[in-house]
Amino acid sequence: MNLKEYLQRRSRLVDEALERWVPGESEFPPQVHQAMRYSLFAGGKRLRPILTLASTEAVGGRMVDALPLACSMELIHTYSLIHDDLPAMDDDDLRRGKPTNHKVFGEALAILAGDGLLTEAFHLATRPDLMKEVSPSRRIRALWHLARAAGSLGMVGGQTMDILTQGKEVEAPILEYIHTHKTGALITASVAMGAIVGGASAREYKALMGYGENLGLAFQITDDLLDVEGEEGKLGKAVRKDQSKGKATYPALFGINESRLRAERLMKEALACLDSFNRRANPLREISQFILKRTN
Amino acid sequence: MNLKEYLQRRSRLVDEALERWVPGESEFPPQVHQAMRYSLFAGGKRLRPILTLASTEAVGGRMVDALPLACSMELIHTYSLIHDDLPAMDDDDLRRGKPTNHKVFGEALAILAGDGLLTEAFHLATRPDLMKEVSPSRRIRALWHLARAAGSLGMVGGQTMDILTQGKEVEAPILEYIHTHKTGALITASVAMGAIVGGASAREYKALMGYGENLGLAFQITDDLLDVEGEEGKLGKAVRKDQSKGKATYPALFGINESRLRAERLMKEALACLDSFNRRANPLREISQFILKRTN
Numbered sequence: 174m175n176l177k178e179y180l181q182r183r184s185r186l187v188d189e190a191l192e193r194w195v196p197g198e199s200e201f202p203p204q205v206h207q208a209m210r211y212s213l214f215a216g217g218k219r220l221r222p223i224l225t226l227a228s229t230e231a232v233g234g235r236m237v238d239a240l241p242l243a244c245s246m247e248l249i250h251t252y253s254l255i256h257d258d259l260p261a262m263d264d265d266d267l268r269r270g271k272p273t274n275h276k277v278f279g280e281a282l283a284i285l286a287g288d289g290l291l292t293e294a295f296h297l298a299t300r301p302d303l304m305k306e307v308s309p310s311r312r313i314r315a316l317w318h319l320a321r322a323a324g325s326l327g328m329v330g331g332q333t334m335d336i337l338t339q340g341k342e343v344e345a346p347i348l349e350y351i352h353t354h355k356t357g358a359l360i361t362a363s364v365a366m367g368a369i370v371g372g373a374s375a376r377e378y379k380a381l382m383g384y385g386e387n388l389g390l391a392f393q394i395t396d397d398l399l400d401v402e403g404e405e406g407k408l409g410k411a412v413r414k415d416q417s418k419g420k421a422t423y424p425a426l427f428g429i430n431e432s433r434l435r436a437e438r439l440m441k442e443a444l445a446c447l448d449s450f451n452r453r454a455n456p457l458r459e460i461s462q463f464i465l466k467r468t469n
Numbered sequence: 470m471n472l473k474e475y476l477q478r479r480s481r482l483v484d485e486a487l488e489r490w491v492p493g494e495s496e497f498p499p500q501v502h503q504a505m506r507y508s509l510f511a512g513g514k515r516l517r518p519i520l521t522l523a524s525t526e527a528v529g530g531r532m533v534d535a536l537p538l539a540c541s542m543e544l545i546h547t548y549s550l551i552h553d554d555l556p557a558m559d560d561d562d563l564r565r566g567k568p569t570n571h572k573v574f575g576e577a578l579a580i581l582a583g584d585g586l587l588t589e590a591f592h593l594a595t596r597p598d599l600m601k602e603v604s605p606s607r608r609i610r611a612l613w614h615l616a617r618a619a620g621s622l623g624m625v626g627g628q629t630m631d632i633l634t635q636g637k638e639v640e641a642p643i644l645e646y647i648h649t650h651k652t653g654a655l656i657t658a659s660v661a662m663g664a665i666v667g668g669a670s671a672r673e674y675k676a677l678m679g680y681g682e683n684l685g686l687a688f689q690i691t692d693d694l695l696d697v698e699g700e701e702g703k704l705g706k707a708v709r710k711d712q713s714k715g716k717a718t719y720p721a722l723f724g725i726n727e728s729r730l731r732a733e734r735l736m737k738e739a740l741a742c743l744d745s746f747n748r749r750a751n752p753l754r755e756i757s758q759f760i761l762k763r764t765n
Contacts, residue, residue, distance in 0.1 A: 259580065262577050296617050337500060
């Protein structure tokens with residue numbers, strides 16, 4: 174398979190669905206919908222929703238059934254970026270090469286746009302006109318994963334520790350907590366939701382959770398590595414900002430070589446979780462390679 | 470019935486459920502859970518969750534089935550107060566007689582506590598160990614109401630207009646939009662969720678939605694009146710702050726007498742919506758009187 178083409182096709186599918194389902198800029202009040210859409214269509218790679226779709230494919234489910242939940246995941250990811258960038262949090266001016274949400278719309282609207290996107294994730298996922306072919310109990314089970322991964326026992330917990338440890342010495346277990354919760358939780362949940370909606374067996378579900386957990390941690394390690402080694406132009410955001418903010422990172426704690434080895438080991442484990450799957454899991458296999466080798 | 474006792478009993482029920490179901494202060498990371506619980510247990514009247522329970526009662530449903538969604542509603546109400554109080558929004562120091570969340574925990578944690586509470590609302594409402602007697606499709610229908618009322622087409626939209634119109638001349642239709650969305654939407658959804666989970670017929674559902682809509686608007690008008698006429702000690706927050714912030718209010722636009730008449734008229738309409746209900750709707754009837762006559 175041609176991964177680049179695959180990712181382009183899938184991300185177009187997600188973009189079109191978001192365009193269709195998220196309230197437009199003409200909906201009242203336009204200001205908050207403009208702010209929500211500004212960050213939602215700022216050029217994200219749609220990695221999380223693509224994982225949801227690929228996970229559904231891997232168990233033989235229909236992508237169309239997973240598309241609303243895939244979009245919900247992207248809405249939550251986008252809200253988290255807006256709130257993380259706020260002056261009271263990471264205080265970032267640039268995101269994906271563009272001014273951050275609060276730089277364009279002001280802090281109040283940026284907070285509200287984040288709140289709006291987070292809530293829209295659950296609004297979209299419960300709409301009576303969507304997912305009619307998915308049993309309501311599967312839908313609730315998938316939503317539970319989304320909410321758990323995004324909340325104070327997941328991503329919000331990870332971001333809390335990320336903020337609280339800035340400028341402090343951080344030991345490996347706390348760094349691992351931050352990584353598995355701030356980034357890993359949503360990535361694992363992306364895979365889990367696709368599996369559930371696609372009708373995974375208990376065995377398939379367990380295997381895909383293993384894939385998602387390894388992938389999530391490897392993703393954050395490669396993200397840390399890009400911050401150290403990447404080029405500002407390609408990333409669309411400042412590099413070496415983790416260091417300048419006194420943030421704990423894998424390379425800072427374990428060195429660049431050890432971090433890269435760790436990411437490769439995790440990816441191998443992720444791939445091993447897919448051993449019992451047929452070629453329908455090839456997109457998931459290729460995506461893990463793509464994450465390991467990405468340059469932005 | 471003795472309304473005061475009724476409200477005490479119901480609010481204790483909600484408090485105990487929140488205590489049981491919301492992650493405790495010992496859950497990692499403790500800081501965000503402390504911040505979440507600080508505002509959650511700051512002495513709210515639990516009006517919205519009580520409306521959900523009373524609405525379930527009114528259609529002959531079981532309160533225990535509605536309790537998780539009632540708690541979800543209170544979680545969303547609490548998050549909205551934390552974010553509304555932030556320096557970038559209303560910049561309030563006092564809420565229910567106590568320092569606001571960001572005054573105690575700082576802005577970053579207050580934003581995260583709000584995000585955590587909002588997400589916990591959907592986490593709690595989708596937990597596999599709760600609401601086992603409620604059909605999953607009813608549960609999703611109720612959740613859709615919650616998400617729609619809380620999002621950018623509901624409360625977040627209302628708060629957006631509230632912020633954007635501060636210090637400006639506001640005409641009646643915009644003031645009405647702010648009131649029906651910022652406060653009214655959650656109150657209507659509280660009633661709607663109780664009706665759905667309690668198994669309301671289409672006719673009962675429609676009547677209860679009418680009750681909720683009238684009640685919601687009347688609630689905000691009495692809130693505006695309290696800000697003008699109330700005593701700081703009883704309210705636990707600064708009075709006349711709407712005026713000092715240049716906020717649009719009913720009394721400012723229509724005068725105190727006309728506002729009070731409007732609230733009374735809306736309450737009469739709310740009561741009329743309950744005409745076809747038997748005495749099981751008495752709590753809903755009494756609550757509307759209580760809201761009209763409240764002093765805090």
